[in-house]
Structure formats: C-alpha cells, structure tokens
Amino acid sequence: MSVAVDTAWQKKGFDSLTSHTFFMSTDKSARQKKVVKAIVGHRLCGVCSWWRRNKPGQKVRPHRCVRNHTGSARAMEATSGVKGVKELSEQGTPVEYLEGDGDNTLISKLKSDLNVTMKKRFDNNHVVKNFTKSLYKLKSEKGMKISKATITHLEKCLKYAFSKNKGDATGMEENLKGIVPHQFGDHSLCQARFCGYKRNPTEKYIHRSLPYKTSLHDDSLRERLQDLFKPYTTHAHQYIDLGSSQQCEHANKEVTLRAPKSHHYGNSCSLDYRVHATAAFVNEGRHYISEIAVYPVLVQVIVSFYMPDVQALNEVTKSWVSLRECIQ
Ligand SMILES: [Zn+2]
Numbered sequence: 187m188s189v190a191v192d193t194a195w196q197k198k199g200f201d202s203l204t205s206h207t208f209f210m211s212t213d214k215s216a217r218q219k220k221v222v223k224a225i226v227g228h229r230l231c232g233v234c235s236w237w238r239r240n241k242p243g244q245k246v247r248p249h250r251c252v253r254n255h256t257g258s259a260r261a262m263e264a265t266s267g268v269k270g271v272k273e274l275s276e277q278g279t280p281v282e283y284l285e286g287d288g289d290n291t292l293i294s295k296l297k298s299d300l301n302v303t304m305k306k307r308f309d310n311n312h313v314v315k316n317f318t319k320s321l322y323k324l325k326s327e328k329g330m331k332i333s334k335a336t337i338t339h340l341e342k343c344l345k346y347a348f349s350k351n352k353g354d355a356t357g358m359e360e361n362l363k364g365i366v367p368h369q370f371g372d373h374s375l376c377q378a379r380f381c382g383y384k385r386n387p388t389e390k391y392i393h394r395s396l397p398y399k400t401s402l403h404d405d406s407l408r409e410r411l412q413d414l415f416k417p418y419t420t421h422a423h424q425y426i427d428l429g430s431s432q433q434c435e436h437a438n439k440e441v442t443l444r445a446p447k448s449h450h451y452g453n454s455c456s457l458d459y460r461v462h463a464t465a466a467f468v469n470e471g472r473h474y475i476s477e478i479a480v481y482p483v484l485v486q487v488i489v490s491f492y493m494p495d496v497q498a499l500n501e502v503t504k505s506w507v508s509l510r511e512c513i514q
C-alpha cells in the first residue's frame with residue numbers, strides 16, 4: 187500500500203508542544219482519499235505539569251497521561267511516522283511507498299528502528315515549495331539580482347514541466363534542462379512543445395513573464411540557477427510520478443477548525459479526540475456526528491426522564507466536589 191504522510195503542528199513554527207500526523211491512502215482508483223491512521227504527539231501533559239508546579243516532590247496521582255514524546259519537535263515528526271507505520275503493519279496493512287516532503291529523517295529512522303526499507307515518492311506541493319524556498323534564499327544573498335516576478339515565473343515553469351511530462355523520464359529531463367537557458371535567451375536546449383521561440387523563430391520572441399519582457403543577462407545568476415536545477419535534472423525520473431498531498435492539507439485544515447491554533451488543547455486527550463473526529467469527518471462525511479451522537483443523547487433523555495432536576499443538580503455538584511478533591 188502507498189500512503190501519504192504529513193505532519194502538522196498545532197502552533198505556528200517548528201517548536202511546538204503537540205503535533206498530529208495523518209496517514210492517507212493514495213489509491214489512484216479511489217475517488218476520495220481516506221485517513222488510514224492518525225497519530226497525535228504530545229510533549230507535555232497538563233496533569234503532570236500541574237503536580238510538578240503545585241506539589242513538587244510528591245507522587246503524581248494516577249491519570250491518563252498523554253505525554254508520549256521526549257526530545258525536539260522536529261524529531262516528533264519522525265517518531266510519529268515510525269509509530270504509524272509500525273501500527274499499520276501490525277494491523278495487516280504493510281506500507282510500501284511513502285509520499286511526503288522528501289525529508290529523509292523518517293525513511294532512515296524506519297530503517298534503523300524497524301529495519302524496513304521504504305520506497306519514497308515525492309510529493310508535488312513539497313517539491314515546488316522547497317524549490318521556491320531555495321530561490322528566495324538565493325535572492326537574499328548579497329549581489330544576487332533576481333526579482334520576485336522571475337521567481338514566480340521559474341516556479342511556474344517547474345510546475346508546468348511536472349504536469350506535462352508525467353510518466354516520461356526523457357521528456358522531463360529535456361524540459362527541465364531547457365528551463366534556465368531559455369530564460370537567458372539561449373534556446374539550444376529548448377523544444378517546440380514548451381518554447382515559443384522554437385515554434386516561431388522568425389518572429390521576435392517576447393518573455394512575457396520576465397521583468398521588462400526581455401531575457402535575463404546576469405551570468406553569475408545563470409550559473410547559480412543552473413546549480414539549483416541540477417538535482418532536478420539528474421533525478422528527473424523521480425518526478426514523473428509525483429504524489430499529491432492536497433488531501434493531507436485538507437485534513438490539516440479541518441483540524442484547525444476543530445482545534446484552533448489560538449486555543450491550547452494539547453495538555454489533555456481533548457486534542458486526540460479533535461484529531462480523530464476530523465479523521466472521521468474526512469472519511470465518512472458530516473454524518474459521522476449523528477451516528478456518534480445517538481447513544482449519549484439517548485442516555486441523556488433517559489436520565490432527565492427518571493431524575494428530577496434537583497437530584498440531577500445534586501449529582502452534578504457531588505461529582506464536581508469529588509473531582510476537586512481528586513485534584514487537591
Ligand atoms: Zn501525565
């Protein structure tokens with residue numbers, strides 16, 4: 187089975203206390219991709235920290251501890267990934283292909299921890315995102331003159347090459363090799379299918395998306411861009427069958443609706459419930475809530491029918507008092 191893996195953090199940035207990882211099936215024939223596993227990672231437990239803060243030195247009362255990770259937030263991604271792959275294979279669905287951001291930490295951790303060699307499949311969004319990031323890094327370097335419009339254009343070219351050469355390794359290599367020289371007015375490596383100049387050499391070719399509508403000139407920039415493109419051209423065959431993490435992004439977006447980034451749910455199981463509810467929603471649609479809700483509502487109706495209001499209130503107060511005693 188081939189799965190797409192994506193980890194998201196509950197707070198912005200990389201140093202977060204909680205994360206969740208979704209494993210989604212990437213069966214091409216299926217209309218909708220489904221969540222096959224959801225793992226929530228906690229670096230802190232609310233109850234444990236309360237006891238440490240208010241009753242230092244005392245034994246922590248028994249509770250359902252959610253803390254399941256020690257170490258950095260970055261490592262949490264790989265740990266959750268390994269945990270998910272392990273659980274999936276134990277449940278009878280071994281994973282063969284991993285789609286993700288091309289990050290090798292998880293693959294190497296799988297090899298060292300479980301002795302499993304996983305095949306990697308690049309994912310369109312992450313490849314393009316990483317490429318753009320490296321272009322902006324180039325822009326920030328001293329003496330490099332590359333405008334935002336050029337970066338957007340190069341990004342578009344890369345996306346175009348990926349989508350037009352699906353399943354064609356030589357076509358992909360040719361196309362990727364032609365991109366940089368084309369921007370500098372050198373069309374020797376271009377082909378008519380992606381170059382307007384080749385299609386009509388007699389007319390003056392206008393670079394519509396580049397600044398001042400002319401080709402680029404800076405030789406040092408050309409060299410640097412060529413270096414940037416090198417890994418893509420040499421491993422062109424890796425990009426002919428790219429996965430899409432769109433479904434994962436969708437699931438992550440849904441989580442932020444149930445566990446907003448401005449609120450902190452990560453101290454308790456609350457976050458786990460919210461993440462798993464999202465998984466149920468992605469897989470089953472909105473009906474999941476009515477199916478789950480039937481039972482508690484039934485209980486509530488029976489209780490309110492047999493229990494007069496005063497007694498119900500007493501019950502609630504009693505449980506509240508015992509809860510407070512429990513904490514103190
Ligand atoms: Zn705890």
Ligand SMILES: [Zn+2]
Nearest residue numbers: 368373376381
């Ligand atoms: Zn050209």
